[in-house]
Amino acid sequence: MSASYIPKNVYAVCTFQTDGVPRKFVDTRSEISVFYSKGSRTLLTIDDKNIDKEFPCKSPKNAMWSFLAFGAGLIVGALLVLSGPVGWAVIALGVGMMAYGAYHATQISHKCSGSLGKGNWKIEHQTVRFNKKNAITQNSMLICDAGGILSPIFSQSVAEKYTERIDALNNKEIWTNGIASFFGGAGAVLAFGEAAGAWGITKVALWMGGTMAVVTAGSYAEKEIIRSTALDNNEHYQNMNNVDQNELLPGYVKDPTGSTPGDLGSPDVLELDGKTGWFAKDPEGKLIVFFNGKQYVKDIKGNYTELKQGSQLANDLKKIENIDPREMYKNPDAQQIVKDIRQGKYSDNLVKSSIDGNQVVRPRDLNKVLPDIGTIKLQNIKNLGKLTVKGGGLIAFVFPFVATWFSEQARMELANAMAEDMNNGINVVSG
Structure with a gap:
């Protein structure tokens, strides 16, 4: 089809931009002697590979949030399952990852010029040259070294409409990758922290490699279907x-320096106890394949219930904390607490310190319970945190595919912008 040649200052729309403002293409070639409209605007060629102002680029922004989220996930995972030097080492690693994410924040608006200069124009005019370089037209696309695709758009309204759509899609993709990175970091710590022995750690590592392979192959197939x-x-x-x-x-194989935690598959849906081969068994002896939803819900309810019970019991015990144990049997509050314990109002875990050698709860022993409640409640909180990470990790396992969908939609928006803009242009067109 006939397409207009591209003069300087035509709008540029990029599939990797993360704002809703189009930029403009500018000339960068050393020799310039071909102009449109009496020398006011250079006609661009494949050697002109820059824009008037940097885009805030998806690539470093995605890396920033991925590393920040992954580092936070490592810290959360360490607080849930690790202690001592190993726990502090993982927390330090998490802080380092977050610092690296902060570094990427400084690169968000400084990516374009170098990456565009390393890029290449495609679908250029094959026979017309300006200053001995192939001309570009409305059909041309500039493939950026950072991964984005830029194309010239003449209409300001068309350019602005589609930059806003691309911006929204890219930011959704970034948040999706960030969430997946958080659960990937926290889940990895949980999986390795709960693995028993060298073989358990090996199983987790193999599992992670397998999930990465599944995500890579699945994303490739998803793109193929969409395209x-x-x-x-x-x-x-x-x-x-x-x-x-x-x-x-995947890109991180070709360029490991460009990898982000979002490239990892989430390992935390694997249940390990170190005794049953690849998969663990639930308390009823049934094999857990990846994730036991029934047991998961049961554990959440159990920990949440015990956490509430612990708070209630702590409040009740504070009423009698200053009473002499020898006088406790006379106190009505103590009598009611003993009655509640004997009737099963509180879990055995909460009241085990008040049970004597004859398995009887006596008022004089109630003061032994309070010091244990804080420890038990903290463990309940940690258990709920671990369950949240496992459940969130199971859901987040599909997030890389959601992110791929957003990315592909951004490419489609640029193609739609090019099609809608074809009736615009200058009166110098290619045949």
């Missing part, structure tokens, strides 16, 4: 898929 079925009538989208092809080999 082969979407926008059949949009020539720009088909061209985009040809010049920016889907690859099975």
Whole structure:
């Protein structure tokens, strides 16, 4: 189809941008002697690879939130299951990850120029040259070294409409990766922390490798399905898929420095007890395959109930904390507490210190209970935290696929913007 050549200051829309404001293409080639409209605007070629102002780029922003969230996840996981030097080491690692995330925050608005300069224009004009360089047209796309795709858009209203849509999609993708990274970090600590022995640790490592393989292969298949079925009538989208092809080999293999915690599969849905091969068994002896939902709900209810009971018992015991144990049997509050314990109002775990050698609860022993309640309540909180991480990790396991969907939608929005803008342009067109 006929397409306009591109003069300087035509709007630029990028699939990796994270704001709703289009930029403008500018000239960067050393020799310039071809202009549009009496020398006021350079006609651009494949050597012109920059914009007037940096985009806030998805790549470093995604890395920032992924490392911040992963570091926070490591710290939370360490607080839940680790102690001593190992716990402090993992917390220090988490702080380091968060610091690295903070570093990426400084790169968000400084990514474009270098990455665009390393990039390449695609779908350029094959025969027309300006200053000995192939001209670019409305069909052309600039593939950025950071991974984004930029294309010229003449209409300001079209450019602004689609930059806002792309911005929204990219920020949703970033938040999705951040959530997955948090549960990946916390879940990894839980999985390794609860693994028994060298073989248990090996199983967790193999599990993580397996989940990464599943996520990689699944994301590749997801992209293939989307690209082969979407926008059949949009020539720009088909061209985009040809010049920016889907690859099975993940980017972090080619460039490990560009990897983020979001590339990890979530390992925390694996149940391990170190005794039953790959999978653990629940208290009823049934094999747990990945995740036992019934036992999970039961454990949440049990810990939450005991936490509430502990708070109630602590409040009741404070009423009698200054009473002489020898006089406790006369006190009506103490008598009521003993009655509640004997009737099963509180869990055995909470009141075990008040039970004597004859398995009888006596008023004189109630003062032995209060010091244990804080420890038990803290353990309940930790148990609920571990259960939350495991449940959240199970859900977050699908988040990489959700993030892939957002990313593919951003590419489709750029293709739609190009199609909608085809009736605009200058009166110098290619055949």
